[in-house]
Structures are given as structure tokens and as C-alpha cells.
Amino acid sequence: MTRLFNSGESLRPTKDEYLDSISVDCVVLSFNEGVLQVLLNKLKKSSKWMLPGGFVRMDENVDAAAQRVIQVRTGLSDVFIKQFHLFGECNRFDQEDNKNIIDSLGMTDEMAKWYLRRFVTMGYYALVEYSQIDLFVHSDEEEIDWFPLNKLPYLYGDHRDIIDIANNSIRMQLGYLPIGYQMLPEKFTMPELRMLYEAFLGKELDRRNFQRKILSVGYVKKLKEKRKVGPHKSPFLYVFDKTKYQDIEKNGMYLIPDTAIL
Structure with missing residues (x-):
């Protein structure tokens, strides 16, 4: 409206x-x-x-x-x-x-x-x-x-x-911009975060490499909670660790250290 x-x-x-x-x-x-x-x-x-x-x-x-x-x-x-x-x-x-x-x-x-x-x-x-x-x-x-x-x-x-x-x-600048933190809801799935990066890049990313690199930085936390999206699909939900994210942002570190995956 x-x-x-x-x-x-x-x-x-x-x-x-x-x-x-x-x-x-x-x-x-x-x-x-x-x-x-x-x-x-x-x-x-x-x-x-x-x-x-x-x-x-x-x-x-x-x-x-x-x-x-x-x-x-x-x-x-x-x-x-x-x-x-x-x-x-x-x-x-x-x-x-x-x-x-x-x-x-x-x-x-x-x-x-x-x-x-x-x-x-x-x-x-x-x-x-x-x-x-x-x-x-x-x-x-x-x-x-x-x-x-x-x-x-x-x-x-x-x-x-x-x-x-x-x-x-x-x-x-995608390697250090907080696009997920700013553009996704508080709780999100890893496919949603990957799809956001793919939308900016205009290409598909390797699912396993992307998840590994995102989790290696430590500013995304996996929850025990799942989202049911179909009879056989229930991906885990994630949240951003705001304290770690703010430290990364303050110190100018890359949110995705190896941007080769992008």
C-alpha cells in the first residue's frame, strides 16, 4: 500500500x-x-x-x-x-x-x-x-x-x-559489502543468501564452496530451527552474529575473504 x-x-x-x-x-x-x-x-x-x-x-x-x-x-x-x-x-x-x-x-x-x-x-x-x-x-x-x-x-x-x-x-565491492545483513530478514536460509549474491553477479555460484566460505568468516550462525519449504525440503535457518559483523565492518575485513568463489 x-x-x-x-x-x-x-x-x-x-x-x-x-x-x-x-x-x-x-x-x-x-x-x-x-x-x-x-x-x-x-x-x-x-x-x-x-x-x-x-x-x-x-x-x-x-x-x-x-x-x-x-x-x-x-x-x-x-x-x-x-x-x-x-x-x-x-x-x-x-x-x-x-x-x-x-x-x-x-x-x-x-x-x-x-x-x-x-x-x-x-x-x-x-x-x-x-x-x-x-x-x-x-x-x-x-x-x-x-x-x-x-x-x-x-x-x-x-x-x-x-x-x-x-x-x-x-x-x-561485493566481497565486503553487507548485502545479506541489510537485505535479508533476520532469519534466512543459506540458499537465500547465495541467491542474493547470484542476483548481483548474474551467475550461479557453487553451493558448497559458497557455504564453506560464508561460515569460515564466523559472522553467520546456524540455528537448530528449520524452514519447511516442501515435503522433502527443510533447510536450516541462519542469523547474522551482529557483534562479530560490527567488528568485521569496523576493522575493514572482507565478509567473504576469498572472492574467487564469486
Whole structure:
């Protein structure tokens, strides 16, 4: 279900609130039913979907702006985010698309002139657990939804490039990013964790090697509890050892020491 977010956020900001020519765009990723999904929103009058994004307030850190944008869309106030790239191409957007947005929102001439200026945007990706998300819009002029990474709709400006670069950045750092810790429920099966890595990599992993390497680090604990998924299948459940995980994260160690298995 999608709800309105009552935070004072507006689709019609004033230029005095925000820094000139700088924005943030957020690639919010979740994992549901074996599929990586990205969160997108759009104006109902538009045919193009966008990444959740916004401007940076005068008295706001850039990271805080990204967290604010994500909170407005997901309801979560503290998520794992990482800044991954600055997008500053001269022709990032079709100005006709921006003019259509301005017309749809009924912006003042002063705000429209500011909005049509060249903007560079800082890209962030966020890793979230699907079941914890509530979807929110600013107003009934908008809609928001999850889309599989391999079946994206028609996107605004360079947002497809932003998604692709985010995914490549995650893939390159997969050995030490806490994707399972952030994107899976508290209790999970080893096949679910392996499928998450496979979804990012786009290839199958050896089941035995993967499990051996994951357990060798010691931040995943096997429970006596099982999940019944069929008449002959009842895999064990696992949880993350939060204390060990935090030590690994603090000391900069690899979560998967031998990334050759990936």
C-alpha cells in the first residue's frame, strides 16, 4: 500500500531553500522472491519513471539529504547508504521533460528558471529489506513502485546509467559489502543468501564452496530451527552474529575473504 508522507516535503520547493545546481539521486535496492528490485517514482502525468531524488538544503549535509530522500519514500530513518559516483554530464536530461514537469506542478516562473538550470547529482545506493518498507508519495500527483532490475520501465534522463553504475559498483565491492545483513530478514536460509549474491553477479555460484566460505568468516550462525519449504525440503535457518559483523565492518575485513568463489 502507498501512503502520503506528512513531513512538510513538497513537490514545489522554493529556490531559497536549496543549494544551486546540486542534487542527490538514490538507487534503493531490495531483494524479493529471488529478484533484485529498484524503487522508482513518477508523476502520474508523466510517462517516465525516476529514481527517488531531491535537492540539498542550505543547512544540510549531502549524506543527510540522501537519507532524508530515502526516508520520505520508504519510511525508514536509518538505512545503509553509500555514495558511489558524481554525475555531471552536460546533457543529463531532455529539457522538454523538465518543462513538462514544471507545467504539471504549476511552478512559479522564478522557480522554473532555477529548476531548468544545469544540475550535477551525487549518486547513492541503499540496501534495504523488502518486508520492512512502506511506500510513500509526496501527494496524490505521484505514484511509486518496485521494479525488477532486469525489467526497468522507460526512465527519465540518465537514471538508467545511474542504476547501471550503482549495480557495477556493488558488484566490484561485493566481497565486503553487507548485502545479506541489510537485505535479508533476520532469519534466512543459506540458499537465500547465495541467491542474493547470484542476483548481483548474474551467475550461479557453487553451493558448497559458497557455504564453506560464508561460515569460515564466523559472522553467520546456524540455528537448530528449520524452514519447511516442501515435503522433502527443510533447510536450516541462519542469523547474522551482529557483534562479530560490527567488528568485521569496523576493522575493514572482507565478509567473504576469498572472492574467487564469486
